Amino acid sequence: MERKQFELGDIVQMKKVHPCGSNEMIVIRMGMDIRMKCAGCGHSILLPRAKFEKNMKKVIGKSELTDGWKED
Ligand SMILES: [Zn+2]
16 A cells, blocks of 8 residues: 655544544644644544554645744
8 A cells, every 4th residue: 555645744644533523634743643733623643654644535735824833
């Protein structure tokens, strides 16, 4: 299976819809775990990379709003 390509600041579409109704997430931190922020409600979610790659459908765009989100 092809490995999914994504990078920091990418807006990705997930297979699973967030309770707020949005399935778009923005990647805000990459490592062993991927931290992403829901584009709908702003909630941040931490997922192991394997799970993230499984749940991610595709990259749909780029966000330029990651600067202020690097660390909590
Ligand atoms: Zn949400």
